[in-house]
């Protein structure tokens with residue numbers, strides 16, 4: 031079984047049979063305009079999602095203008111990290 035990047039169409043073999051995650055290691059599941067896209071380590075990199083979705087991804091995924099990626103789950107993770115660092119005794 032292989033996974034295919036939604037943007038560049040590169041493929042990677044599923045690494046293990048009992049892999050819990052649905053996507054290969056280093057890859058990303060990005061929710062854009064309420065659609066989940068599996069993106070490789072290159073296409074799913076956060077650099078494509080700074081402020082707005084990059085023209086490259088907009089083109090490859092044929093997104094509507096002004097499409098938005100839901101980064102809330104990642105933002106939550108970051109927030110948790112920040113809170114841990116801020117802990118005081």
Ligand SMILES: [Zn+2]
Nearest residue numbers: 035038070073
């Ligand atoms: Zn890709």
